[in-house]
Amino acid sequence: MEEVSFSQNLGLSREGRLKNLGIHSLYSFQEEAIKSVLSNHDSLVIAPTSGGKSMCYVVPSLVRDGLTLVISPLISLMRDQIRELREKGVPSTSLDSMRSPEEKQLTMKQVQEGQIKLLFVSPERLALPSFRSQLAKVEIGLVAIDEAHCVNQWGQDFRPEYAKISSYLKDFYKGPKIALTATATADDREKIIDLLNLDQPDVVLAENTRSNLKTKFFRAKNQGEHLNLLLQGVLSASGSGVVYCATRKLCEEITSMLRSAGLSASSYHAGLHPDRRELVYREFMSGDSTIIVATKAFGMGINKRDIRFVFHASLPESIEEYCQEIGRAGRDGDDARCYLFYVARDYHIKKYMIDKSFPKQGVIWAAYQLIEELFSFTQTVNEIELESQIKSSCGRNSDEVRQVLEFFFRENVLRRLELVRDSWSDQGIDVMVAINSKKQSLKSLCESLECRKEGKLSRLKSMYELAKTEESAESYITKYFS
Numbered sequence: 001m002e003e004v005s006f007s008q009n010l011g012l013s014r015e016g017r018l019k020n021l022g023i024h025s026l027y028s029f030q031e032e033a034i035k036s037v038l039s040n041h042d043s044l045v046i047a048p049t050s051g052g053k054s055m056c057y058v059v060p061s062l063v064r065d066g067l068t069l070v071i072s073p074l075i076s077l078m079r080d081q082i083r084e085l086r087e088k089g090v091p092s093t094s095l096d097s098m099r100s101p102e103e104k105q106l107t108m109k110q111v112q113e114g115q116i117k118l119l120f121v122s123p124e125r126l127a128l129p130s131f132r133s134q135l136a137k138v139e140i141g142l143v144a145i146d147e148a149h150c151v152n153q154w155g156q157d158f159r160p161e162y163a164k165i166s167s168y169l170k171d172f173y174k175g176p177k178i179a180l181t182a183t184a185t186a187d188d189r190e191k192i193i194d195l196l197n198l199d200q201p202d203v204v205l206a207e208n209t210r211s212n213l214k215t216k217f218f219r220a221k222n223q224g225e226h227l228n229l230l231l232q233g234v235l236s237a238s239g240s241g242v243v244y245c246a247t248r249k250l251c252e253e254i255t256s257m258l259r260s261a262g263l264s265a266s267s268y269h270a271g272l273h274p275d276r277r278e279l280v281y282r283e284f285m286s287g288d289s290t291i292i293v294a295t296k297a298f299g300m301g302i303n304k305r306d307i308r309f310v311f312h313a314s315l316p317e318s319i320e321e322y323c324q325e326i327g328r329a330g331r332d333g334d335d336a337r338c339y340l341f342y343v344a345r346d347y348h349i350k351k352y353m354i355d356k357s358f359p360k361q362g363v364i365w366a367a368y369q370l371i372e373e374l375f376s377f378t379q380t381v382n383e384i385e386l387e388s389q390i391k392s393s394c395g396r397n398s399d400e401v402r403q404v405l406e407f408f409f410r411e412n413v414l415r416r417l418e419l420v421r422d423s424w425s426d427q428g429i430d431v432m433v434a435i436n437s438k439k440q441s442l443k444s445l446c447e448s449l450e451c452r453k454e455g456k457l458s459r460l461k462s463m464y465e466l467a468k469t470e471e472s473a474e475s476y477i478t479k480y481f482s
Contacts, residue, residue, distance in 0.1 A: 112134075
């Protein structure tokens with residue numbers, strides 16, 4: 001990316017302070033984004049991981065009056081950014097679930113007194129009416145939505161608050177918004193703009209590859225050759241690195257293989273106790289452990305600047321996921337290896353898993369028909385009993401029925417009521433009621449669900465094509481995101 005010196009027309013009256021932050025020049029995309037914010041325009045910034053996106057809102061926060069509210073997905077990501085900002089003298093903090101009530105109260109007092117320039121929060125925090133009412137009393141100069149690809153990818157699935165950020169902001173803020181991400185196709189950009197209600201935003205596109213990341217793809221004939229190629233790759237690498245795996249089982253298998261070869265390696269995945277994961281993370285970040293073998297649970301917020309290699313032992317589900325993960329390598333600017341080792345069956349296994357992760361249309365409609373019948377003569381039904389009846393009526397297993405029910409809850413076809421106590425057994429009984437009885441509405445939801453599934457399958461296919469391509473990875477990725 002091309003660097004430019006501070007431009008006179010940026011109007012950065014506190015240029016000296018910016019240089020104290022170690023900022024002596026800006027990339028052209030940063031300058032473009034900062035100009036947009038200072039002109040009170042909404043903006044969407046697409047730049048590679050470790051490309052300097054945060055400066056697009058940090059710099060304006062030091063120039064504009066008021067608080068900059070940063071909406072971010074992960075506590076670890078927030079805290080890494082806050083630590084770096086504080087080291088540079090920028091008063092920053094977060095409100096998150098790890099803080100005590102007393103700490104939260106003190107933080108809001110500091111915010112209200114103007115002692116904080118950047119406040120980091122999650123979408124779930126923003127969803128709290130009490131928090132929004134507090135923010136309504138604060139002068140806010142800018143709202144930044146970091147990792148904005150989550151708005152589209154997570155907002156439709158397991159973190160619905162992401163899709164509601166725009167409606168939450170309306171309660172207390174009418175100023176400029178800046179959304180930032182490393183990965184967004186043209187279609188994704190349109191969805192992000194729509195979901196965040198960005199008003200004719202300036203779309204700022206940086207080069208989406210980093211020249212210091214050296215990519216290679218290795219296709220093995222079988223699992224034995226696959227593991228051997230991976231082992232040789234790790235043995236030939238130097239410094240610390242990350243090996244990404246699709247499953248916990250593969251993580252453990254590869255960790256054992258690397259240790260047997262005399263390498264310092266540790267597994268990291270959701271199946272480990274939280275204390276063990278924290279220990280593995282700290283040992284890797286401090287350099288006590290050289291290699292971490294992880295599922296994608298080891299993701300955003302990892303800011304170790306001297307990672308010399310990121311290897312994939314499985315085909316990622318999308319180019320977006322792949323770019324996010326290799327972006328953790330070489331953040332210090334030195335060369336880093338980004339190798340992918342896979343077998344052809346990876347694609348077919350991933351395709352099967354994506355298909356399995358979505359509820360079947362036939363089960364959805366059959367379950368809905370039963371629900372309509374049940375709620376025609378009662379207002380509430382015990383959740384466990386409902387699950388049992390759907391399972392019996394539709395002839396489906398518990399996992400499929402649970403998947404459909406969670407779809408109904410997520411899409412507001414059903415809602416859970418407050419917990420009701422059985423006075424005899426003192427056991428909690430969940431009950432719920434149907435709140436959407438229009439079949440046309442359900443049809444629309446099913447069509448949307450099918451579109452999301454096809455989108456995932458399409459992204460997987462693009463990743464597979466990238467792994468097989470004979471052109472340079474940089475060229476393929478550039479075309480994919482253009």
